Amino acid sequence: MKKELIELRVNGRAHELAIEPNALLLDVLRQQLQLTGSKRGCDDSSCGACTVLIDGVAMMSCTLLAASCEGQEVTTIEGVSEHGSLAAIQKAYGDWGGAQCGYCTPGFIMTVKSLLAENSNPSEADIRMALSSNLCRCTGYNQMYQAIGSAIKAEREGLAVAGSGGGKG
Ligand code: FES
Numbered sequence: 632m633k634k635e636l637i638e639l640r641v642n643g644r645a646h647e648l649a650i651e652p653n654a655l656l657l658d659v660l661r662q663q664l665q666l667t668g669s670k671r672g673c674d675d676s677s678c679g680a681c682t683v684l685i686d687g688v689a690m691m692s693c694t695l696l697a698a699s700c701e702g703q704e705v706t707t708i709e710g711v712s713e714h715g716s717l718a719a720i721q722k723a724y725g726d727w728g729g730a731q732c733g734y735c736t737p738g739f740i741m742t743v744k745s746l747l748a749e750n751s752n753p754s755e756a757d758i759r760m761a762l763s764s765n766l767c768r769c770t771g772y773n774q775m776y777q778a779i780g781s782a783i784k785a786e787r788e789g790l791a792v793a794g795s796g797g798g799k800g
């Protein structure tokens with residue numbers, strides 16, 4: 632199949648790539664950009680292991696054409712850390728034992744990032760609803776929900792502290 636050139640912005644960097652028109656975003660990320668944090672668990676949008684953000688919205692990259700993402704910002708788990716440090720949600724996963732094999736973890740974290748971008752104070756029901764399309768085979772979910780709850784609390788308190796300083800003017 633004839634390849635086409637596209638420009639894909641991933642984690643803040645632009646990449647010019649030659650891809651087949653039907654190339655899936657997950658394959659392009661993993662095979663051409665060596666961003667292997669996004670996982671393939673099912674290939675049919677039913678496990679969430681491949682979840683990335685497209686302009687901040689969680690989407691499953693195993694069924695998304697890479698070419699359709701031109702002009703949008705793709706964020707993968709590799710783009711989540713902040714200034715070289717783990718993001719609050721990543722740290723909380725470690726603190727609470729939210730991952731066992733870890734295969735599902737990047738997808739869960741990307742879904743949580745998307746949820747928090749639209750709702751900084753989600754209820755437990757909101758969290759469970761948002762994560763209903765992400766599957767985990769190992770943890771039993773409880774430690775994950777504890778980690779997520781703790782990260783949300785930490786981020787909220789961080790925002791409150793930042794807000795109390797009056798901002799930069
Ligand atoms: S690999 Fe994409 S949803 Fe399972």
Ligand code: FES
Nearest residue numbers: 731735767768769
């Ligand atoms: S930690 Fe193993 S699948 Fe979730």
